[in-house]
Amino acid sequence: MNRNIVTTVLLSIFISISGFAQDKKWSLEECVNYAMENNISIKQTALDTDLADQDLINAKGNFLPNLNGYATQDWNFGTITNQRTGNQLAADTRGNSFGLNTGVTLFNGFRNTSIYKQAQLGIESSELQLNILKDNISVNVVNQYLNILLNKENLKVAEEQVAITEKQVIQVSELVDSGVRPRADLFEVEAQLASDRERLTNVQNSLDLAILGLTQLLQISNEGFDVEDIELSLPEVLVKHKSSNEIYDYALQNRPEIKKAELDIENSILAIDIAKSAYYPTLSFGAGLRTYYQHFQGQEDVLIVGDINSGFDIISNDFWDQIDNNLGYNLGFRLDIPIFNRMQTKVSVDKAKINKERIAYSLDQAKQDLRSTIEQAYTDAKAAFKQFEASQVSLNAQKEAFKNAQESYNSGVMNSFEFEQVRNRLVNAEANLINAKYNFVFTTKVLDFYLGKPLTD
Incomplete structure (x- = not known):
């Protein structure tokens, strides 16, 4: 019964719409x-x-400068170069580097x-x-x-x-x-x-x-x-x-x-x-910010400081310390002719x-x-x-x-x-x-x- 009512209503609406469409003159x-x-x-x-x-x-x-950030994760096996002393070391390490670069x-x-x-x-x-x-x-x-x-x-x-x-x-x-x-x-x-x-x-x-x-x-x-x-x-x-x-x-x-x-x-x-x-030549300006972290596998992140006269101390050199201590900046101009x-x-x-x-x-x-x-x-x-x-x-x-x-x-x-x-x-x-x-x-x-x-x- 309800279905018949719905069908009748829908049919009436359709007929009304059809009639309107046919009666309308554009x-x-x-x-x-x-x-x-x-x-x-x-x-x-x-x-x-x-x-x-x-x-x-x-x-x-x-006309605007660009800005790019980067982050790396490295694993090194065998002889590596110490980032602080430049000495060759036989050790396995892992490290991270981070930076921001901009140029205009x-x-x-x-x-x-x-x-x-x-x-x-x-x-x-x-x-x-x-x-x-x-x-x-x-x-x-x-x-x-x-x-x-x-x-x-x-x-x-x-x-x-x-x-x-x-x-x-x-x-x-x-x-x-x-x-x-x-x-x-x-x-x-x-x-x-x-x-x-x-x-x-x-x-x-x-x-x-x-x-x-x-x-x-x-x-x-x-x-x-x-x-x-x-x-x-x-x-x-x-x-x-x-x-x-x-x-x-x-x-x-x-x-x-x-x-x-x-x-x-x-x-x-x-x-x-x-x-x-x-x-014409192209003149551009660039600037950057970088830092890094280095860890020797099997060793604690410590740093030996001091000298023979005053003695040596072992201090913590964890991730955040290295990130802070290794922070550096650069800027410069480039001319391409x-x-x-x-x-x-x-x-x-x-x-x-x-x-x-x-x-x-x-x-x-x-x-x-x-x-x-x-x-x-x-x-x-x-x-x-x-x-x-x-x-x-x-x-x-x-x-x-x-x-x-x-x-x-x-x-x-x-x-x-x-x-x-x-x-x-x-x-x-x-x-x-x-x-x-x-x-x-x-x-x-x-x-x-x-x-x-x-x-x-």
Whole structure:
């Protein structure tokens, strides 16, 4: 009994959740935000920024002194050297030594400074790369979203045409039964209905594929997924910007692709400095602390002190006494001067210079690509706007033609085949206007994107 109750409750919850998921309609802003927060590629690229942070911490560490401790345990058999007197003894011993060492690089041709600056650039570069990825995914989300809306409008037109044709089938069937129309007219209308239903199926399939494309981009299930309708207004980007140069000038100063390419050049210059640092001497400072303990096997840890005149005393010389008495310190500077390293430094410097030139060309290429993309988008937007205006004129003309054809058809002046020809032109005009409208909106969204405007506006 309890199991049945639990099953019923869980089933109710599941049905409620499923119903909520199917009823929810995603807005464009929700889709973009979800992609920004959950896309796996974005998460992976964000981790590159964390790695760059660690590189910066590592670069800072190059300026700090190191500190190492050591401890040893030794066993010696046979002849050994007494650590205090230097005499050779035939004895088995065991001993320990302990120490601390520290060192710091004072100068190495500014290598550490250049590495630190590279690490700082690495953080900026990884953040720019993340922004580039987010921008690209945002554009794809907007494109897929608009594609869904496009297919939704096409679906409405297709459904309306099926409904109209179904009514025509009924009307023509009644006229045929009453002997007003020949049966051939009914066959033509029925054939048109089959064609309209086929078109409806194709549009529905296109809508399903568009939804699938967006959900795959969001990396969620397409089951029950739907989007909110948007009242599209024609953008004014072409009115505000008379040429693509204005958009390009803005994008050149603000797009992360260009900033990243510029950072890559700065990074390549630092790489040259790092390679050149091998020409310079390296000055370092080091210090150490050491002590040791020595024990002769089978003997007590004692020490004989004194002289012949005053006499000799035997005192304890245990572990802690030796550790204290044998404690010593050292410090010093070390200067390493490079003289000849088989041309390796020269090759490294030359390769770094060549790489800088290659990266400089990459910046030029990035600028060219940006200009080409903006000019193409601007040209596409102008063409799409002209197409939209032409499609509006065409649709208005086809509506008038259809209105006249319908009157002619109802009065028996026009046959079914001729009437369907006119109606098909009207359907095509409606589809062309819808496609032109969304094509224009998307191309102008691309221009807004390069102007730094939110894509969800």
